[in-house]
Amino acid sequence: MLSGQHDSARDSDIALTRVTVRHPTAAGEVTALDDISLETCAHNLAVIGLNGSGKSTFARLLNGLRTPTQGSVSVGGLDTVTDVRMLRRKVGFVFTNPDAQIVMPTVAEDLAFSLRGRGLSTGQIAERVAAVLAENGLAGHADLPAHDLSGGQKQMLAIQSVLVAEPSLIVADEPTTLLDARNARRIADLLLGLPQQCVIVTHDLELAARCDEALLFDNARLITQGNPRDVIDRYLSEIVARP
Secondary structure, three states: EEEOOOOOOOOOOOEEEEEEEOOOOOEEEEEEEEEEEEEOOOOEEEEEEOOOOOOHHHHHHHOOOOOOOOOEEEEEEEEEEOHHHHHHHHHEOOOOOOOHOOOOOOHHHHHHOOOOOOOHHHHHHHHHHHHHHOOOHHHHHHOOOHHHHHHHHHHHHHHHHHHOOOOEEEEOOOOOOOOHHHHHHHHHHHHOOEEEEEEEEOOOOOHHOOOOEEEEOOOOOEEEOOOOHHHHHHHHHHOOOOO
């Protein structure tokens, strides 16, 4: 089993034990992950690999969007199948396309939506939303239609709609793919600077290199785990360069 370095189980631990994920397709059953075991408590974890390698399936396991066909997944001691309601409060998920995540008409309403069911008063919700908007340069956009924002602003809103609920782990699935270089850098800086633990699925190897640890997936298998520079070098030499 590949494992990160940590002394004892704690809130930031991610553990997969003999995890296989299969799903049906028109052409038959496909294996998305094949017998994956790992442990990590890295604060910023990069997940890299070619399209279809299994990295997005891995990311979706962490908040219960996907469930293992075999094996088990735990995040901070929570089983991702049996403890899914608690898990969804602990783990926030940022999708590649923010349009898939923005659900309310205005910016402020979209942030407030994330706080429903949290036992907060209307005033408390308004106060938290205002604080988040002020912190991230969207204060002047509170009442604007959310879908009229620029690409970078939409992705910022999508991230903030997750952060406003105060999860302890953020999973971001290719959060910079649809952005220009300037906005991609801004989103990367935001994610890497968060106090929360962050798992970032990315094709941006510069972003991956800035993380504390990296995982490399290929053909539904975990190939290696460790120092991002070493993992990236192996990716480039063994997988990207493959005929």
